[in-house]
Amino acid sequence: MSGSISQNIAGALFNARKVVLILFVALTALLGYQASKIQLNTDISKMVPLGHPYIQNYFEHKNDLNLGNDIRLIVAETQGDDIFNEDYMTALKEITDAVFALDGVDPSKISSLWTSNVRWNEVTEQGFQGGEVIPAGYDGSAQSLDQLRTNVLRSGQVGRLVADNFQSSVVHAHLLDALGEDGVDIPALSASLEEIRNTYQEKYPNVRVHIVGLAKKAGDVMSAAQEVAMFFFLTLGLIAVLLLLDTRCIRSALTVSICSFVAVIWQLGIVSTLGFTIDPYSMLVPFLVFAIAVSHGVQIVNTLANYVSSGLSSLDASKSTLQALVVPGMVALVSDAIGFLTLYMIDIGVIRELAMAASIGVAVIIITNLIVVPVVLSYLGVGAAAVRKIQAGDTKDHPLAGLFARFTRPGMAAASILLAIVGYAGGIYLSQDLKIGDLDKGAPELWPDPCEEMECPRGYEPKDRYRYNHDVNFLVSNYSVSADVLVVMGKTPQEACNTYPAMQAADDMAWALKNVDGVQDVATIASATKMIATNMNEGSMKWATISRDQFALNNVMSFMPDSLYNLDCSLTPIYVFLDDHKAETLDRVTKAVADFSETRNNPDVIQFKLASGNAGVEAATNQTIEASQYPMLALVYAVVSILVLIAFRSIRAVICIIVPLGLTSILCQALMAQMGIGVKVATLPVIALGVGIGVDYGIYIYSKLSEYLKQGMDLESAYKETLKTTGKAVAFTGITLAVGVIFWVFSSIKFQADMGILLTFMFLWNMIGALWLLPALGRFLLKPASVAK
Template sequence: MAGVSSGKQIEYPFLERLIFGNRGIVLVLFALITLGFGYAASHLEINAGFRKQLPLDHEYMKTFQDYEVEFGGANRVFVALMDSSGNMFNKEFFTALEAVTEEVKLISEVDNARVRSIFTPNTRFVEIVEGGFAGGNVIPANFSTTVEGFEPTDEDFEQIRANIVKAGVVGRLVAKDYSGAMVQAELIPETAAEGGKLDYQDIGDRLEDIRRKYEKGNITVHIIGFAKVVDDIADGARSVVAFFAIAVALTWLLLFVYSTSFKLATLTIFAALVAVVWMLGALQLMGFGIDPMNMLTPFLIFAIAVSHGEQMINRFRGQIFFGGLEEGTPEELEQRRGVPPLQAAQRAFALILIPGMVALLSSCVGFGTILLIPVDMIYELAVTATVGVFLCIFTNMVMLPVLLSYTQLSNLDRKRRYRLRQITAFDHIWALLAKLSRPMVALLVLAAGVTAWYFAHQHAEKMMVGDAQDGVAELHPEARYNVDSRLITDRFSLSTDIINVIAEAGPFACSENFKAMELIDRFAWEMSNVPGVQQAIALPMVAKLVNAGYNEGSPKWRS
């Protein structure tokens, strides 16, 4: 069966003279460019950002930005200490908890005013007594594990347990079964950080230092939060280099089996790797980093470059084996004679140039449409992919055919016979598929397609939007982060998935506008009854407690 479409040999005399008439200069130029891009790529940094994942032009995100300083952002870190004995009320645990609280405060990117644990002064209890209110810190002032010789008593721990209940922090700062406690921290806004970004890998490393330092004896440390996600993904991204090497090796092996030529397989892989190096270097020169969430983009560019490179070597083989396109019967092809490598490369260049450029430019346009999504991380993905595909035009359409022009294939007759067998190897499959075009068979195929579409449509509404598992989907279920996330979700009534709803109701609405407070209270009640919501906290809840205190603790003021 014939190979590809027929037609008169297309020629581009000017381009062919320019490129193939100056092959040495072209290769030297490509080598210098590759060295330059390679040097730039060596300075490429992993660049992640919390705000990069947000659609900042959305009206909800504009509200978030307006109140980020007053109410804090959503970039939180949770450090949970658990006691394997199941009871946190012991000196070892409280010593570790107090120390971890202070260690978290020492992280420069942490907003100290928004660090919370039962040891911080912003965690207080309030109770109603005969004279009105009484309150204080959950941890009494005379309880400090840092004081030399301090030995807490059972009475001290009973007092702390009572204060925890009064403060209403069970499930938030203390595990529901009192098997552990939490240190919550909020990172400073990225806009307030030096250079307008936070070093999440450094933050993650500092958190890991805390884990290693205090995870001993009965104490285990569990950490979740965006900073830890980025750090773990970045650590995993380093292993991507090994996976990339495996992908390159497997691709080379498949190309070798297909082409039976060490040289052709190697040149195709080489051209694809040059495209990847150019892309990474171009990103650094444009001021971008590589986001851990976009770590698969080099694989994408490599795959596209290999695909177009394979088309080039396929045309090159057709010219060098048969002197033209692989058309006609095997007997007719057997009578043809090939052309020298330089002529074969020129013809392959002429055949592939326009179709290849159109395909690659179409891919650029396709990736470019992603730029319409107003999220910085997706914007970087679109730029990375578009630039990478565009650069493939030069590496695959120009550099590769020049390299092929120098390629002398060994065992040419044996490779030629193997190619003849390849051309007809799947004729029986194409003949079988051709039968599907017969009217009755085609109707059955269409009916099967419509049936499949119907069932797919029925189940499409069940498609889950969002995370399908606990933790983060970018990491394996057994990854330490996801294990920590499941434990914290089970033991505490919170997770990193926190929604802040800000109500704008005019001046003094919190103290003088009953309707506004009532609406907020009703909204909080509605949200607390939504499946998946663990807890809802709103200002009216605090107001009810205060009003009850001013009225001798009367229950009617709590309703």
């Protein structure tokens, strides 16, 4: 039945091959124009699991809270002993003014030594005294600088806005709502911040500016991601050259390369037409589309060259090639497309868009490569050198073909299956250490600072790829405030956030969290109340407590920072400063909050809700990925297995194709665990996408092998013939694609380098599994009578 379908499809397409090519050219021009309008995604909300309870809680109270979307410019004095000199303070003032002028910054929420909201206070015999940190009438004189030093010491900002060693200070700015409809233009903001850095470092040689914050990190990733295009074209050129060396036919090599590139154009054009964008995480999709297209193109060229070498004309050979490959090719591509689409179950915008983009890209390959390549080659044919190479291969066995054919023998097959079982067991054991989320300090998307573990030499200027994490290390090393903040929301009845029961519960939670490993400090309305009460009573520490007198608590509120409560006093945030945002740290802290909330939540007093802050978003993302990881992989394998079963109508075929694929996935997870690569937004899709490419190898090999078995050949002879055609193409594709992605290790983006390592491993192991383990399984599962007719 499948044979008659193949014949009908091939006959219809070749009867209208001129029309097919005209439509192909017209669609390429149209979709090429649409592809030129594709835009880089700058929406941070697409990197957040919007359906997660943590994020839903944030949206419920977003008018009262900050998502952790802020930036800090640390202005460092590099030549003097401290910041209390005229040149430094002039530079700090100008930088503060420049931050005020930035688009996307909330001007009402900027803090520096030069802003009026940074004040000092002290308790005297006459009561509270205070004022702005910058003295009235400041003129840069030694006297005013001495007064400034005194005011800073009285402000409580040492360790927060001023470094512990007094050699730098911070300009802290909150951004406008990044998750709203009018989100911040991240690349533009990041570029403006870099302009501030460069301008004032050049103007004031004694000043160095360090910039940290979620928006700056995202901007640096997006900026560095532009070089992904360079890697794509490098890979395209390399694969084209290797394809030419393998086929020895410039016509077929160019045809496959051009049609594969057109598949990328079609994919980008359709994605752009549907209103989608690209982002740093989905930038690997065009490469994967190109890679999958090339893998199918290689199969077509090898099959066509074999038909020509047997005496068929270019037209008949092309028609026979399409007839032979249309069913296995479509099964493989549909399996890829539906498999990639299963990523859509993960409730994170960038992964869902990646799933759609990859599925669309694979679907268009059915036209651009599976159909168009044979049609084009029916006119161009293949070169005489390619035919002579095929004919020479028919007269002698390739050494590797003889080696792999031995795996069909009972002894070698049994040893191979035993080795695969050991590989499964070892992979499962080693992958037990696989972690969800980030495993490094700072921004794991970018390269770690080389001098993280030691003091940087004076005058050290990091390269761009290290700059952000260098800036993070500078903040962590010189300030008491962490860049990783988890915000717990304390919801109370209206006008009740300053009642004794609510404050005591918040204080108890702070105490519990301070004893959790990984927590630096906790700031609450209760801790501020204790400090204010102490100051109101001549600094006596015996007053550092929460009064049970509501009138006393009401009096305290007149001095309370507005960041610790909302307008109607129905919400009080608990700020938890963390050592880092490693997955295990977030797990410990969120579990401690959840355990405390379970026993202390009371709707009449206070209810604690997770979570806001950059660490809260990270925790929500980790939990979403952890919940989706294995169901997604199970669904991918289920879909692929069902489609293989439908195509070949054989459980034996499913086992032969899926078992090698599963071994690669297990070993890939073990590799990630041993290399310290966590499962996160950047790496989770790679595992699923690797399955999609790997299944193509198995389907093509099994399809050709079953064809020879139907002719009555024994398994070893059938596999030898398979290796001469399909097996050779699989080996070439696997090695070529691995060589192409290995250069990603030189990327400025660390997660792209990680992707390169993982994809290289999966390309090679999928190839090895298909060539080595599939025939070994076939020894015990396949017989001519068992292959579907």
